[in-house]
Amino acid sequence: MADRRYVSHPIFLRELVVQDSFPLTPSMQRVVLGGEQLGSFDSNGHAVEPFRTENADDHVKLLIPAPGEEPPRPVQQDGHLDWPPGALERSRDYTPRRFDPVEGRLEIDFVRHAGGSAAEWAVSAKPGDRILVAGPRGTTVPPDDVDWYLLIGDETALPAIARWIEELPAGTPVTAIVSVPSAADEQHIEHHADLDLTWIHRDRTASDALPAAVRAVTWRPGQVYAWAAGEASMLRPVRRWLRDDKKIDRGHLDISGYWRAGQSQNEAAIARMRLRKRVDLAFPYAVRAAVSLGVAEQVADGVRSLDLLAEATGTQPRGLAKLLRLLAHEGLCTVSAQGDVALTADGALLAEEFVHTALDRASGYARLDDGWPQLLHALRTGRSGYERAVGRTFWETLGDDAQLGTSFDDALAERSRGWVDRIVEALPQLDGLVVDVGGGTGTVLDRLLLAAPKARGILVEMPTTAARARDRFIASGTIDRIEIRAQSFFEELPAGGDRYLLAGVLHDWPDAECVSILRRLAVAAGPAPIHLVERLPEAADHTEDLAFDLQLYTVFGGGARSRREYATLADRAGLRLTDAVPLTDELHLLTIRR
């Protein structure tokens, strides 16, 4: 075995009893725990095994009681715990410093720093106080080809380092570097190892003394196992040195940031949890699946039991049950003990039209999400991540599937309806010929022509969308003044227009394609103005704006561009950006000319 490995254990919850609490050094408080639950017992109908801890960097979770208030209590299940809301936030990880199963004695050392809820609890703990302890849920077993150990850390890592040194077989070569606040915080460690221990006293050394000491270590012969823990930013140069300079492979290197300067343990724990929750993909995918399957509609129609719901949605009951448990946990539905499903008010949203447009696999608009798995490709190349992920362009996807195409065109027409009147106001006394390039199903051109009875229009669009536009023009009576060119805007464009319009087109393309479209326009338009309708990035952009912008970049290599970026694109096409005026809160009308 030439790699460290993690071995999981069933996780058990015990209520332990404080036997003693005393300061070990100025920076460390030792709490001694005992009680019957260090042994085996029964909990919620499950057999709890005796406490065990096998390796020095094991940890347990302590549920820290606040004064006068017990933390929410996890419920023992078969080998795992159900954590009620708020319980994880109250838990802190600690190393079992020493465990004596015969004496029934578990020692835990707490760094005594001000403001830490665990430290405050430890310092004021009295014999007879009780605390809930979960785990260890597993243990990291070092590889068995190790010739010597290099252990590095600050006082938060000291319990593990001291335990390690104490427990290693006689004569094992160990080099340890421990940073503590001052000389008084050094600890006596009983051991039989071949130990080279350096203490760093932070009150008397430079802030980079620990990484400097690590770089100065006399390298011992043979295979090293390096373990480091403590403040995260202090460990960064240590990690770089051990990994990149000393070339220690992953299997022999274990580095964990236990805490972060400027952030309390509590804040750090909450920040970690928040990040984990934000990046987790399960819930976003689960909601999309539920919307695509029409789960909310079925439940609203009275299909309540799991089996009937599985039948109605064409799914496997076992999988559907898992999906519903997660949705229930996140507050979108409830599942009764009998397995009957009901929607919450939030869950009822899943049946609404706008949710289907955004999330249903049957909606073209929702397919924009298929670009995300190749965000990295888009970032590295500036090209479409969607094309890389799906194997064809987004527009090809829509062109090949009438349902996706129609739903996308409809969603877009809906969006354009929000600003189409602004463009009529921005381009008054319109007559002559308007050429709308990439004009979708004609929402904008139709509205312009209805407002300007003498104007005529040409719509340039891909064939399937162009056909849908024709229906609109027929219905509104503008068809006689409109010519539809079912063609790509990468081909020669109709010349002789009095104005050219590209609404929300350039944000769908990388720079090179934008320039190529603009060059064709320059030829066709001659002296006529070319109007772009686009969103410029703003300092006040909301999360949704920023997320959608990144999505457009991922899917198309496009996205919002600044006024300056549009000026550069125009320049590259031999044109000039002459004007940029706000059209709505979100959109600008930019004018480009020869």
Ligand SMILES: C[S@@+](CC[C@H](N)C(=O)[O-])C[C@H]1O[C@@H](n2cnc3c(N)ncnc32)[C@H](O)[C@@H]1O
């Ligand atoms: C974001 S939509 C904008 C539609 C319309 N201008 C609006 O604002 O509602 C972009 C349009 O470009 C069209 N499109 C994509 N590739 C095209 C191409 N090569 N030639 C012509 N149109 C294209 C799409 O079909 C789509 O309707």
